[in-house]
Amino acid sequence: MGCVRPPPSLPPRFGLDPARMRLPVSDEWATVRDHVVGRVPLSPAQVDAMFAAGRFHDQHGPLPIDAPYVSGGSVWFHRDLPDEAPVPFAVEVAFREDRVLVADKPHFLATIPRGRHVRETALVRLRDEHGLPDLSPAHRLDRPTAGVVLFVIAREDRGTYQNLFRDRRVSKTYEAIAPYRPDLGTPQVVRSRIVKERGIVTAREVDGEPNAETLVEVLEYRDDPALGAIARYRLTPHTGRTHQLRLHLCSLGVPILGDTFYPRVRDVGLDDFRAPLQLLARTLSWPDPRTDEPVTVHSRRRLQAWDDPAGWAAGP
Structure with missing residues (x-):
C-alpha cells in the first residue's frame, strides 16, 4: 500500500x-x-x-x-486546479539528449508548480507537450526571468544532475538591460550577504560574511531616445542566492529594467505581460556525468528593451 x-x-x-x-x-x-x-x-x-x-x-x-x-x-x-491567466508565450527546447532536456523559458512562466501557478509552468507544459511524466528540474529560474533551465528526464538521474549544481560544477551567464553609469567601473565583482525570509517576497542585503558573488561586465551601451542611457550587462554568478543578480545590480545603482521588486515593490497583475523583467539566463554549461565532456547550451531569446526599446517602454 x-x-x-x-x-x-x-x-x-x-x-x-x-x-x-x-x-x-x-x-x-x-x-x-x-x-x-x-x-x-x-x-x-x-x-x-x-x-x-x-x-x-x-x-x-x-x-x-x-x-x-x-x-x-x-x-x-488529483487536486482541483486554481484558475490561471494563460501565459501567451511558448516554452521552447534548446537542447535534448537521452537524460536531460534544456528548456528556453519565456518571461512570466514559472519553472515549477507553486501557489497560484500550476498548469502555467514550464514543468507542467513540458511534461504534457513532450510526454515526459517523470521530468523534473535540476534548478530553477524565477517566473520573471527568461532563459535556459536544465530538466532531468528520468527519476533515477535526478540526483546526479542536482549534485552538479550543489558541487558548483555548473556555470551560468546572464544578460540584463539596465541603466548605464560611466562611473560604475566594470568589470566588477559584487559580494554581499543576502537573506530571504519566509513569507516576504523580496530578499535583502545585510551586514556580515558575504554569501553571494557576481561578476558584472558591460557588453555595450548607448543613449536611447525612449529609455535614456542603457547598457547590456553580462552577469556571471558564482553563487545562487534568491534574487542575487537583481539585488546586486540594484545595489550598484542600476536596477534591471522591468524589475517590480527592486528597488521597490510594485503591484502588477498576473495577467499583465507588458514590460517583462530584462533578465535572461543566456548560457548553461556543465560536464557530462558519463564522459566529463563539457556541454554548453545558449538561449535563443532576446531582451526586448535592447532590441525594441520603444515597444518595451510602452509597458506600464
Missing part, C-alpha cells in the same frame, strides 16, 4: 502527478472517506461527490465511498 509511484489507474493530468495521501497507522477511522473528510479543506458533500466520481484511488483502482480504512496505506487523487 505504501508505494511511492501513483497507481496506473490514475495517470498524470495536464502533466501533473496525482497527490498522495498517506493513511496514518491508526484504528481511528472506519472508512477512507472518514479520514479524507478530516484532511482536505472541502465539505463532506464535496468529498462524497469526489468519491462518487471515482477520483480517489489506491493501487488497485478507484475507491468506493465505503472503502474500509487501511492503516498505513496510501490514497491518490
Whole structure:
C-alpha cells in the first residue's frame, strides 16, 4: 500500500502527478472517506461527490465511498486546479539528449508548480507537450526571468544532475538591460550577504560574511531616445542566492529594467505581460556525468528593451 509511484489507474493530468495521501497507522477511522473528510479543506458533500466520481484511488483502482480504512496505506487523487491567466508565450527546447532536456523559458512562466501557478509552468507544459511524466528540474529560474533551465528526464538521474549544481560544477551567464553609469567601473565583482525570509517576497542585503558573488561586465551601451542611457550587462554568478543578480545590480545603482521588486515593490497583475523583467539566463554549461565532456547550451531569446526599446517602454 505504501508505494511511492501513483497507481496506473490514475495517470498524470495536464502533466501533473496525482497527490498522495498517506493513511496514518491508526484504528481511528472506519472508512477512507472518514479520514479524507478530516484532511482536505472541502465539505463532506464535496468529498462524497469526489468519491462518487471515482477520483480517489489506491493501487488497485478507484475507491468506493465505503472503502474500509487501511492503516498505513496510501490514497491518490488529483487536486482541483486554481484558475490561471494563460501565459501567451511558448516554452521552447534548446537542447535534448537521452537524460536531460534544456528548456528556453519565456518571461512570466514559472519553472515549477507553486501557489497560484500550476498548469502555467514550464514543468507542467513540458511534461504534457513532450510526454515526459517523470521530468523534473535540476534548478530553477524565477517566473520573471527568461532563459535556459536544465530538466532531468528520468527519476533515477535526478540526483546526479542536482549534485552538479550543489558541487558548483555548473556555470551560468546572464544578460540584463539596465541603466548605464560611466562611473560604475566594470568589470566588477559584487559580494554581499543576502537573506530571504519566509513569507516576504523580496530578499535583502545585510551586514556580515558575504554569501553571494557576481561578476558584472558591460557588453555595450548607448543613449536611447525612449529609455535614456542603457547598457547590456553580462552577469556571471558564482553563487545562487534568491534574487542575487537583481539585488546586486540594484545595489550598484542600476536596477534591471522591468524589475517590480527592486528597488521597490510594485503591484502588477498576473495577467499583465507588458514590460517583462530584462533578465535572461543566456548560457548553461556543465560536464557530462558519463564522459566529463563539457556541454554548453545558449538561449535563443532576446531582451526586448535592447532590441525594441520603444515597444518595451510602452509597458506600464
